[in-house]
Amino acid sequence: xxxxxxxxxxxxxxxxxxxxxxxxxxxxCDLYGNPSSMHxxxxxxxxxxxxxxxxxxxxxxxxxxxxxxxxCGTESDNAAIRGVLAATPERKHIxxxxxxxxxxxxxxxxxxxxxxxxxELSVDRQGKIDLDxxxxxxxxxxxxxxxxxxxxxxxxxxxxxxxxxxxxxVGAAFHCDAVQAAGKIPIDLERxxxxxxxxxxxxxxxxxxxxxxxxxxxxxFTAYLMGGHQEGGRRAGTENVxxxxxxxxxxxxxxxxxxxxxxxxxQLRDRLEGGLLERAIDASVNGDTVNRLPNTTxxxxxxxxxxxxxxxxxEAGIAASSGSACTSGSLExxxxxxxxxxPFTRVHGSVRFSLSRYTTEQDVDYIIETMLRVERxxxxxxxxxxxxxxxxxx
Amino acid sequence: xxxxxxxVKEHFMNPRNVGDMPDADAVGEAGSLACGDQMKLMLKIDxxxxxxxxxFQTFGCGSAxxxxxxxxxxxxxxxxxxxxxxxxxxxxxxxxxxxxxxxHCSVMGHEALEAAIQNYRxxxxxxxxxxxxxxxxxxxxxxxxxxxxxxxxxxxRKIEDVTNYTKAGGGCRQxxxxxxEILDRLAPSDEPAAPTSAPVKLTNIxxxxxxxxxxxxxxxxxxxxxxxxxxxxxxxGDRVVVSLRGMCSSCASSSFTLxxxxxxxxxxxxxxxxxxxxxxx
Numbered sequence: 001x002x003x004x005x006x007x008x009x010x011x012x013x014x015x016x017x018x019x020x021x022x023x024x025x026x027x028x029c030d031l032y033g034n035p036s037s038m039h040x041x042x043x044x045x046x047x048x049x050x051x052x053x054x055x056x057x058x059x060x061x062x063x064x065x066x067x068x069x070x071x072c073g074t075e076s077d078n079a080a081i082r083g084v085l086a087a088t089p090e091r092k093h094i095x096x097x098x099x100x101x102x103x104x105x106x107x108x109x110x111x112x113x114x115x116x117x118x119x120e121l122s123v124d125r126q127g128k129i130d131l132d133x134x135x136x137x138x139x140x141x142x143x144x145x146x147x148x149x150x151x152x153x154x155x156x157x158x159x160x161x162x163x164x165x166x167x168x169x170v171g172a173a174f175h176c177d178a179v180q181a182a183g184k185i186p187i188d189l190e191r192x193x194x195x196x197x198x199x200x201x202x203x204x205x206x207x208x209x210x211x212x213x214x215x216x217x218x219x220x221f222t223a224y225l226m227g228g229h230q231e232g233g234r235r236a237g238t239e240n241v242x243x244x245x246x247x248x249x250x251x252x253x254x255x256x257x258x259x260x261x262x263x264x265x266x267q268l269r270d271r272l273e274g275g276l277l278e279r280a281i282d283a284s285v286n287g288d289t290v291n292r293l294p295n296t297t298x299x300x301x302x303x304x305x306x307x308x309x310x311x312x313x314x315e316a317g318i319a320a321s322s323g324s325a326c327t328s329g330s331l332e333x334x335x336x337x338x339x340x341x342x343p344f345t346r347v348h349g350s351v352r353f354s355l356s357r358y359t360t361e362q363d364v365d366y367i368i369e370t371m372l373r374v375e376r377x378x379x380x381x382x383x384x385x386x387x388x389x390x391x392x393x394x
Numbered sequence: 395x396x397x398x399x400x401x402v403k404e405h406f407m408n409p410r411n412v413g414d415m416p417d418a419d420a421v422g423e424a425g426s427l428a429c430g431d432q433m434k435l436m437l438k439i440d441x442x443x444x445x446x447x448x449x450f451q452t453f454g455c456g457s458a459x460x461x462x463x464x465x466x467x468x469x470x471x472x473x474x475x476x477x478x479x480x481x482x483x484x485x486x487x488x489x490x491x492x493x494x495x496x497x498h499c500s501v502m503g504h505e506a507l508e509a510a511i512q513n514y515r516x517x518x519x520x521x522x523x524x525x526x527x528x529x530x531x532x533x534x535x536x537x538x539x540x541x542x543x544x545x546x547x548x549x550x551r552k553i554e555d556v557t558n559y560t561k562a563g564g565g566c567r568q569x570x571x572x573x574x575e576i577l578d579r580l581a582p583s584d585e586p587a588a589p590t591s592a593p594v595k596l597t598n599i600x601x602x603x604x605x606x607x608x609x610x611x612x613x614x615x616x617x618x619x620x621x622x623x624x625x626x627x628x629x630x631g632d633r634v635v636v637s638l639r640g641m642c643s644s645c646a647s648s649s650f651t652l653x654x655x656x657x658x659x660x661x662x663x664x665x666x667x668x669x670x671x672x673x674x675x
Contacts, residue, residue, distance in 0.1 A: 108619065109615075112615040112616060113611070113615030114615065117618075304453065305430060305431065305453060305454050308406070308454070308456055311456050324455070326456075332650065344427070344429075380412065380413075381453075381459060382452065383432060383451035383452070384453055
């Protein structure tokens with residue numbers, strides 16, 4: 001009997017959808033022309049890129065001319081932030097939050113070295129920002145506010161609509177890292193006047209190595225990669241045609257499936273979270289449970305350590321992730337959970353499960369049973385909280 | 395995930411001698427919950443001073459559990475005096491090696507063993523108080539003896555390594571002077587005093603200028619992003635004394651920033667022998 005495999009780390013990356021993979025295949029050996037070429041080989045390929053651009057735009061409520069294809073979410077974030085600042089050199093103040101992805105956080109740190117004043121908004125115990133704090137730091141010197149739509153570790157959703165409005169009130173641009181939000185919750189840029197927005201293919205069942213950047217028509221934006229005239233001169237470089245087509249198809253699937261994401265996937269997440277909270281010895285959710293992505297739960301198990309949990313889950317065929325120091329690649333635990341003021345006793349034992357439309361009820365039940373076993377097993381090894389173990393286990 | 399040897403994995407998956415021992419003859423604890431790992435070691439010792447049984451409980455990562463499990467296997471059936479000679483390096487070697495960042499797990503095992511032996515030998519209240527005076531790193535409760543032994547057993551030369559192995563100096567950093575003294579005492583020949591080691595000898599004024607420039611270009615903007623700042627207080631030879639301001643002065647990870655980020659930058663841009671020390675404003 002082969003071991004059961006359950007992939008519950010979809011905020012790290014997702015499986016490429018079979019429909020997406022299929023849509024990409026003609027673009028390797030048959031439709032391999034350069035879309036910039038004048039001949040038929042290229043011309044027919046260009047049509048597919050145009051179509052993909054429309055598919056991406058449709059998911060976001062945008063116009064296709066506002067979509068730039070990039071190589072990944074990180075490039076989109078970098079290009080957005082640098083591109084908008086290069087176009088507004090007179091303003092030297094920028095704002096972000098303490099819980100951003102490194103693709104934004106690191107750029108802000110770099111800019112902080114190089115002539116910009118940086119404000120980082122704090123978050124409360126629920127992982128929420130305070131719009132009053134944003135209002136206080138905004139001024140007519142502010143060039144850009146960059147906030148994530150939803151947090152990768154906790155799934156907590158930021159009030160981007162209000163934040164965008166406040167940024168615009170002082171004439172600042174608003175960038176949104178929507179890498180985790182896109183495909184999981186509805187995004188309508190026709191309604192919310194965000195200036196720049198980043199998405200990543202591999203978080204929504206397209207392959208790795210493809211991203212998208214939305215730049216609202218009329219936004220001052222200076223190209224970051226220079227070279228040919230691709231992407232309307234806003235991102236030079238021969239198009240990654242197959243992946244662009246794949247991203248388009250993935251966005252189309254995401255648009256069709258967004259309802260299921262917020263019903264079926266949400267139900268599975270709630271079943272998982274509910275099952276663990278109810279039956280675990282000591283588990284608690286990190287982050288606001290009201291405004292949250294439907295697929296994500298971040299749970300801290302007290303008195304046991306994240307790396308140990310992940311190894312045992314992995315042995316049982318389950319993929320998840322943790323904010324513990326020992327899994328971060330450095331000696332420091334998750335900057336997100338620390339910014340939220342989660343006590344160290346709980347940061348070390350935090351586990352993130354992130355589901356997808358491919359997750360089944362059987363998968364969720366298997367995670368619950370396995371995780372409870374893992375918790376019990378590690379609690380038996382742990383010197384802490386032994387009086388909380390059920391009788392007979394002490 | 396970390397690159398563990400098969401033996402580490404095996405000891406983590408099937409830890410030996412886990413559990414409680416209510417009638418233990420000796421109990422030793424090391425580590426802390428807040429730091430991410432803690433271990434309790436319990437021993438059964440017969441009249442001849444032989445360790446007849448050992449049990450452990452560990453909160454921590456894979457290598458912390460494996461180190462504890464390995465330790466129990468190594469000491470059961472050994473006379474106490476012989477067990478007392480086991481070093482953290484022996485534990486790591488027994489497991490086929492540990493990643494550098496995980497060496498503190500083997501040190502934790504060794505500390506728990508040492509604590510258990512002290513407990514068995516009945517360190518009196520006065521002696522315990524005496525021992526407390528010897529603590530160098532108040533944040534993690536690491537003693538001078540511990541640092542000296544780990545540094546000697548593992549041939550450590552830098553404060554950073556001592557922190558990797560013992561966590562000492564990883565908190566408020568007040569103890570870095572004393573750790574450096576211990577390291578100097580162990581390996582005086584390693585002192586970068588010999589002028590031959592520095593191809594271009596900078597004057598103190600040149601050094602200060604370069605350090606200020608490096609702060610301005612490389613370091614200050616990053617600290618300011620977090621609401622902090624750094625001030626150069628003094629330079630004596632290779633010793634750079636700084637003071638952290640604003641948010642940094644109260645930040646628990648500031649010593650991490652100093653050692654992992656600021657010191658390497660100074661070494662890169664000013665002089666490879668510099669080391670940094672913090673004074674509170």
